[in-house]
Amino acid sequence: MAGRLDRKVAVITGGASGIGLSTVELFVAEGAQVVVADIQDEKGRLLEQRYPESLRYVRCDVTREDDVMQAMATAAGAFGGLDVLVNNAGICDQMMDLTQFDAAQWDRVFSILVRGPMLGTKHGAPLMEARGGGSIINTASVAGLVAGWGPMAYSSAKAAVIHMSRAAAAQLGSRKIRVNAICPGMIATPIFGASAGLSRPAADQLAARVAELCVHAQPIPRAGSPDDIARAALYLASDDAAFVTGTHMVVDGGLTASARHAWDPAVPSPLAGLFGEPL
Numbered sequence: 001m002a003g004r005l006d007r008k009v010a011v012i013t014g015g016a017s018g019i020g021l022s023t024v025e026l027f028v029a030e031g032a033q034v035v036v037a038d039i040q041d042e043k044g045r046l047l048e049q050r051y052p053e054s055l056r057y058v059r060c061d062v063t064r065e066d067d068v069m070q071a072m073a074t075a076a077g078a079f080g081g082l083d084v085l086v087n088n089a090g091i092c093d094q095m096m097d098l099t100q101f102d103a104a105q106w107d108r109v110f111s112i113l114v115r116g117p118m119l120g121t122k123h124g125a126p127l128m129e130a131r132g133g134g135s136i137i138n139t140a141s142v143a144g145l146v147a148g149w150g151p152m153a154y155s156s157a158k159a160a161v162i163h164m165s166r167a168a169a170a171q172l173g174s175r176k177i178r179v180n181a182i183c184p185g186m187i188a189t190p191i192f193g194a195s196a197g198l199s200r201p202a203a204d205q206l207a208a209r210v211a212e213l214c215v216h217a218q219p220i221p222r223a224g225s226p227d228d229i230a231r232a233a234l235y236l237a238s239d240d241a242a243f244v245t246g247t248h249m250v251v252d253g254g255l256t257a258s259a260r261h262a263w264d265p266a267v268p269s270p271l272a273g274l275f276g277e278p279l
């Protein structure tokens with residue numbers, strides 16, 4: 001059976017773990033050839049062994065322009081070009097009062113979450129243009145839409161990613177390159193443990209506990225999984241989304257659709273008594 005990404009070449013940053021890893025697995029299953037750009041070499045090498053025909057791993061710190069260029073060069077050299085770029089690599093800072101704000105941490109978060117996708121777009125777009133077009137997908141977050149769902153630097157950076165996607169879509173549309181963002185809600189991945197300073201193996205283990213904690217975080221009573229986001233990325237990568245650009249897709253189980261009292265009977269509504277019932 002034909003895959004939805006047959007003959008497509010994708011670069012996926014942060015593809016060694018979590019949402020990126022699920023996206024890699026789904027894209028390969030749908031026929032894509034994939035370059036995984038990450039800084040977790042051991043996981044990247046294991047992926048190469050798993051998919052020797054269709055996957056290459058490149059050590060790529062997305063904040064370093066030379067590394068990003070190397071990832072794109074690998075897509076061109078190993079697979080002949082680039083059709084899809086998923087700018088997904090990410091970290092999260094810690095929740096803190098903004099008067100305690102750490103400027104170096106702010107710069108690090110922005111460097112990975114905003115400079116990274118911009119460098120990817122800069123060096124990926126010419127390869128896509130040479131193939132007659134392509135799709136760039138930036139992993140943003142509901143934290144970039146609504147305050148309270150992430151730390152200060154993280155939330156601000158994700159808002160920048162959403163807008164960068166619109167601005168890039170405007171500029172690249174005539175080159176048949178679409179640019180969109182995905183805003184995941186709470187997804188059970190190692191990012192929570194990693195941002196709390198745990199080692200990678202410990203953060204990987206904590207993801208299962210996060211899944212338990214996320215079950216009742218949103219109206220749909222189950223934890224969001226990396227696969228939920230991978231499926232949204234598949235749609236945006238595929239020709240089904242040929243006329244979709246400059247927008248963001250919220251995939252959050254209803255987290256941002258309403259205030260909690262609208263769906264959680266344990267939370268009293270501030271509107272109680274205002275619609276006809278006695279106060």
Ligand SMILES: NC(=O)c1ccc[n+]([C@@H]2O[C@H](COP(=O)([O-])OP(=O)(O)OC[C@H]3O[C@@H](n4cnc5c(N)ncnc54)[C@H](O)[C@@H]3O)[C@@H](O)[C@H]2O)c1
Pocket residue numbers: 013014015016017018019020037038039040060061062063088089090091112139140141142183184185186187188189190191192194
């Ligand atoms: N998990 C959630 O609830 C959630 C919600 C909204 C958005 N997101 C976003 O999804 C994306 C993926 O996160 P995840 O939850 O899968 O976490 P994760 O920690 O499982 O994956 C992040 C990946 O990015 C890689 N990475 C980190 N810094 C890098 C760098 N400088 N260069 C290259 N790779 C780097 C890590 O090695 C890791 O493989 C991130 O952009 C994150 O902000 C996650």
